[in-house]
Amino acid sequence: MAVQVPSPAVSIVGRHNSGKTTLIERLIAELVARGHDVGSVKHHSHVGFDIDYPGKDSYRHRAAGASETVIAAPGQMARIKTVEGEMECDEILRTMPGHDVVIVEGYRKSGLPTIEIMRSGNDADSRVAQVFCEGAKLGWPLGTDFTQMTRGMVPVDEHDGDEIPMHGEGDNPITEHFPMQAPDYDDISNKLPMAGTEAIATDIPEAVEAAEIYGIPAFALDDIGGLAEFIENSYVRPRLTVVIQAGGESRRMGRSKATVPFLGRPLICRLVERLSPVADDLIITTNEPDNLVFLHSEFPDLRIQLVCDAADYRGALPGLYTALQAARNPYVAIVACDMVFASAALVVAEALEMKRTGADVVVPANKHGYEPFHAMYNRMGCLPAVRKALSRGDRRAQSFFDDVKVQELPQAKVLEAEPMGGCFVNVNTPEELAAVEATLMDKE
Numbered sequence: 001m002a003v004q005v006p007s008p009a010v011s012i013v014g015r016h017n018s019g020k021t022t023l024i025e026r027l028i029a030e031l032v033a034r035g036h037d038v039g040s041v042k043h044h045s046h047v048g049f050d051i052d053y054p055g056k057d058s059y060r061h062r063a064a065g066a067s068e069t070v071i072a073a074p075g076q077m078a079r080i081k082t083v084e085g086e087m088e089c090d091e092i093l094r095t096m097p098g099h100d101v102v103i104v105e106g107y108r109k110s111g112l113p114t115i116e117i118m119r120s121g122n123d124a125d126s127r128v129a130q131v132f133c134e135g136a137k138l139g140w141p142l143g144t145d146f147t148q149m150t151r152g153m154v155p156v157d158e159h160d161g162d163e164i165p166m167h168g169e170g171d172n173p174i175t176e177h178f179p180m181q182a183p184d185y186d187d188i189s190n191k192l193p194m195a196g197t198e199a200i201a202t203d204i205p206e207a208v209e210a211a212e213i214y215g216i217p218a219f220a221l222d223d224i225g226g227l228a229e230f231i232e233n234s235y236v237r238p239r240l241t242v243v244i245q246a247g248g249e250s251r252r253m254g255r256s257k258a259t260v261p262f263l264g265r266p267l268i269c270r271l272v273e274r275l276s277p278v279a280d281d282l283i284i285t286t287n288e289p290d291n292l293v294f295l296h297s298e299f300p301d302l303r304i305q306l307v308c309d310a311a312d313y314r315g316a317l318p319g320l321y322t323a324l325q326a327a328r329n330p331y332v333a334i335v336a337c338d339m340v341f342a343s344a345a346l347v348v349a350e351a352l353e354m355k356r357t358g359a360d361v362v363v364p365a366n367k368h369g370y371e372p373f374h375a376m377y378n379r380m381g382c383l384p385a386v387r388k389a390l391s392r393g394d395r396r397a398q399s400f401f402d403d404v405k406v407q408e409l410p411q412a413k414v415l416e417a418e419p420m421g422g423c424f425v426n427v428n429t430p431e432e433l434a435a436v437e438a439t440l441m442d443k444e
Contacts, residue, residue: 005277005344007039007099008352010235011089012201013108014117015124015191023117023201023221024105030228031101036236039102041092098277101236108194113235116193118202119221126204128191133206135192136213143195199230238351241327242279244271245319245373246286246337247309252429257338258284259291260430263437267427269298271337276302278344281328283307284337285319315395316372321386327379331355336373338426340436343374349417350376350409359407360385364424366411371424372397381405 012027014020024040031038089110096102104112118125118132135144193200193210200211200218211218219226246258246268253260258268268284272295276282282304286292289306296304307326311318323334331354333347350362353376360381364371381404389400415421427433 005097005348006094007096007102008235008237008348009041009089009093009102009104009112010115010231011104011107011110011112012115012117013106014119015122015128018117018119018122018125019221020105020117023224023227024103026224027227027231028103030224031103031231031236034228034232036100036232037098039096039099041089041096041102041104041107101231103231108191111196113198114194114196115199115201115227115231116197117221118200118204118207120202120204124188124191125202127188129202129204129207129210131188132192133210136210141195142193142197142214144192198234199227201227233355235352237278237348238331238355239280239329240278240331240333240347240351241281241283241329241379242275242333242335242347243283243285243323243327244268244275244335244337245323246284246288246292247314247319253433254430256286256288256291257427258286260433262340262433263440266294267340267433268292268295268337270340271335271342272299272302272304274342275333275335275344275347278333278347281305283323283326285309285322285326311390316397317386317389317395317399320372320377320397321383321390324377324379324383324386330379332377332379332382334373334375334377336426338428339374339424340427341420341422341425343418343423346374346414346417346423347376349413353407353409353413354378357407358405360404361401361406362409363406364411364414365408366414366424370398370401370408374424 012020012024028038028040089104089107089112093102093104104110108114118129120126197216199216200207201221201223202208202211202218203221208218217230219230246256259266261267262270272282272284276299279302282302283306284292284295284304285307287309289308292306295306305326307322309318310322310325320334324332331351333350335342335347346364350364353359354362360378361375363375382400385400385403388403392399394400414423425436427436
């Protein structure tokens with residue numbers, strides 16, 4: 001069974017009648033036109049929505065007692081489900097795997113990176129922009145809790161640290177330097193941009209000024225191309241080549257690790273199923289392609305490439321060279337075939353970190369060091385350095401790291417992507433394989 005991988009997501013928020021739905025509609029169309037698979041989530045803060053009203057099939061099914069109803073027609077599906085309370089945004093996103101990006105409308109406090117919309121024709125937006133700009137001028141960080149201003153301190157977002165003193169002059173800097181004593185200050189404070197705000201779309205000069213002070217981009221409301229490019233560069237999952245390194249016969253296994261039986265099937269099948277959901281291009285490097293031809297019939301829709309080792313000698317670095325040389329996409333995930341808990345979600349996290357940092361290598365790091373065979377490589381940045389290392393006679397995978405930009409992915413970020421952990425467990429002996437197999441069978 002293919003592994004479901006959460007999709008990257010960004011939230012676009014705004015107040016009532018801010019025009020966010022129209023903007024999102026145009027933004028989705030632009031991203032789709034650029035070739036991206038886009039999901040979307042619409043959040044209603046009020047109870048109920050029009051698809052589920054008397055006379056509709058969904059209403060009749062639910063009135064009869066169904067807790068979840070799916071309405072399906074050619075090219076369209078809607079799902080309605082009775083839940084306790086309100087589902088968190090991350091719970092909904094877990095049910096929407098496989099997209100290049102999901103555009104979320106609403107869910108201000110979801111923890112997602114956020115694009116804030118402020119429109120001059122909306123009185124609440126204008127008020128928020130005024131307060132936003134005043135706070136920026138006073139040096140208060142994004143995420144400031146303005147509801148607590150009367151304490152004379154500015155409690156910042158919980159992720160940003162301790163309280164900081166308010167700036168200003170006189171005995172009461174709040175009243176003298178911050179126009180927040182109006183009756184709506186509490187409502188306004190709940191609608192201000194948050195610590196996770198990463199861009200502004202607005203036609204209000206004060207909002208643009210505040211964005212400049214905070215160092216975040218501001219876009220015109222009709223700059224759909226600019227917004228789409230920002231989302232594309234910052235959040236859209238890049239095209240990936242996933243390379244599973246199968247190698248050849250293992251002395252300790254007495255046969256190829258790729259074909260050793262695991263849970264009733266060759267071990268390589270497990271790796272293909274776990275990683276293929278995020279592979280735009282799937283390659284298996286091997287020096288025994290004839291033994292893996294069965295994968296074409298096992299996974300006919302994946303168009304797996306079997307690539308022979310480029311060098312006539314074994315080693316981790318020659319294997320990396322083969323993978324990078326064969327890849328069709330700039331971002332290349334390289335994973336060893338004996339990592340039985342290899343994580344597609346971690347592969348996506350590595351790719352997004354590479355896009356964010358511009359690194360040539362994004363490699364998980366823990367107390368044991370680097371994990372180069374569950375890492376992400378930039379093909380163009382790494383190939384020359386790998387060739388140079390090979391010409392020196394190097395064979396270790398990390399021998400070229402000093403010649404490229406390396407970004408470590410700490411354990412905390414690994415667990416954020418894959419909370420179950422265990423991604424780097426590999427099996428080197430029949431005894432280790434049997435132990436892992438027994439553990440998985442016990443859980444089932």
